[in-house]
Amino acid sequence: MGRLFGTDGVRGVAGRDLTAELAMDLSVAAAHVLGDAGAFAATGHKRPVAVVGRDPRASGEFLEAAVVAGLASSGVDVLRLGVLPTPAVAHLTAALGADLGVMLSASHNAAPDNGIKFLARGGFKLSDAVEDEIERRLGEEWNRPVGSAVGRVRDAYGEADRYISHLLTTMEGSLDGLNVVVDCAHGAAHMVAPEALVRAGARVEAIGARPDGLNINNGYGSTHLDKLQQVVVSRGADLGVAYDGDADRCLAVDHTGAIVDGDRIMAVLARAMHTEGKLAGGTVVATVMSNLGFKLAMREAGINVVETAVGDRYVLERMKSGGFNLGGEQSGHVIMLDHATTGDGLLTSLHLLSVVARSGRSLRELASAMTALPQILINVKDVDKGKASVPELAAAVAEAEAELGETGRVLIRPSGTEPMIRVMVEASSEDQASQVAGRLADVVRTSCV
Incomplete structure (x- = not known):
């Protein structure tokens, strides 16, 4: 049997590969590894706390129930966040002082798939070693809490506003005057993204914002940009932004409908941060798959590029070890470590729009500073x-x-x-x-x- 954890959690067809039984067992093992579950029963200390969020997939409903049952039966108090982006769950893991976070999503995959991502204290993704330990402890014998030692469960749906408010505090200025189309992929950002952009001052038209549990990423979102391109051009909007199903990535299109990928987004942000003296070490972290045109543009701007293997976890590891605050991937995973512990599509889009608004230049003009090589x-x-x-x-x-x-x-x-x-x-x-x-x-x- 191969390793259960993949590059971003445990993922598979919900109900067949990713079953309720597996979800519960993984949650029990994660509680023991990340939350020191069982210590309350032995010592009387405060119970560990977990936050649990999900995207709108239909399968997320039964998987959430299984995860919550596994955590609470292990002696972990659970806050159910409801439908929220992965980076929102990461932020709230830290902001609420939780011992672990759990996100149920298969990101940009189609609706039949789902996944479980665990987050450590502070909202950071797990290392391979910690994932291996969780996997090793699947099915082990354990002392089951009873009575007052079992975890308690409560809904915390109102915490979405805490996440939005945090994002808005990271911005400079307002988006007043910008006409933006936002594609939510019928996914986890369908409520928070339009609200955050409106509160930031933009005029917003939302598409892909009516999830029914089965239509996530279906013809909408960052992997299907044609509808966003059409709406931006037909409405005469200034630009458009698109997220994937769990909104940890963002791509954009300019007013002509031309795609602005993750490399170009990073180039715009890096140049602006460098000019303002906010780019740590004058460096941006990218993967080996970033276009050579990105690296040439950064060299011309006097910005150093550090390369990592493909995968946002490797980008994050290098950022943390080098003290850098901006990095990401061509796919639109952009990490702004001053404000988030993981890639955050909504945060990325707000800061990209802020650069457009403050510069008085179009996204097309700003993105043209990088010429992508074939x-x-x-x-x-x-x-x-x-x-x-x-x-x-x-x-x-x-x-x-x-x-x-x-x-x-x-x-x-x-x-x-x-x-x-x-x-x-x-x-x-x-x-x-x-x-x-x-x-x-x-x-x-x-x-x-």
Whole structure:
């Protein structure tokens, strides 16, 4: 059996892979690892506290019940937050002094999927070691609390306002005069995002804001930007922002409907923060998948770029170890560590809009400071990903890098979950990127079997 925890919690088809039984068992194990559950019964000390939130998926209803039952039966007091974004749960874990947080969401996946993400004290994602400990303790024997030692459960739906108020305190100025379309993906941000933007001063039209439990990410949100593009252009809006199902990522479109991805968003924020003396260490943290155009734009602006492996947890780890306060991914996971412990789509959008409002410039003009190089990605399947560094491939990569020079880049990356090697090439032209990527993919197919 493989590792239960993936790159972002435990995820699968709800009711088949992610069952109520598994959700309860995981919550019991997490209570023992993160909350020191059982100590109250033994010592009379204060019971640990957990906050639990979810996105609007239908399966979240029964999974929430299972998680709450597992936590309370372990001696943990539970605050049910209701439907809220993942970063809201992370913030409230810290703000309410909880010992752990739980978020039920499968992010940008379709409605049949769901997931469980655990958060440690302070609202931070768990390390691999802590996840492994939770997994190790699944099904172990334990002393079950009884009577007054069992956890108590209460609803805390009003805490959403605490999260919105926090976001608004992080902004400078107002969004007065901005006409914004917001796409909530029929997801967790469908209420808090429009309210926060309106309270910040923007004129807001919301789409993808009518979840029915089954339509999350269906044709809306950060993975389906065509509707947002159409509405922004047809309404003559200044720009649009889109979140994914749990609103930990944000992408944008300018007034012409052109997409502004995570790299461009980070470039806009980094330049503004650097100019204002707020960019810690004059550095932004990005993954190896960020476009070379982003790095060239940062170099031109006098900003250093530190690279990590793909995954927002690795970005966060590097930010914390280096004392940096801005980082993220091309996909729209942007972490502003001065204000949040994880990627926060709503926070990102508020600060992006604030830069637009304070500068008096359009998003299109601000984003044009970065010119993205053509990027070709080929997934070579059914190969031995352990051979990604064989001499034949290394020689081919060296030859390609010499051909591309400083205006191109090659990245060969084994998949973390499949027998696949990813070949990514950037070049000054799409034709060149495609030709080089094709040649390298052929070498992978012949040498990595």
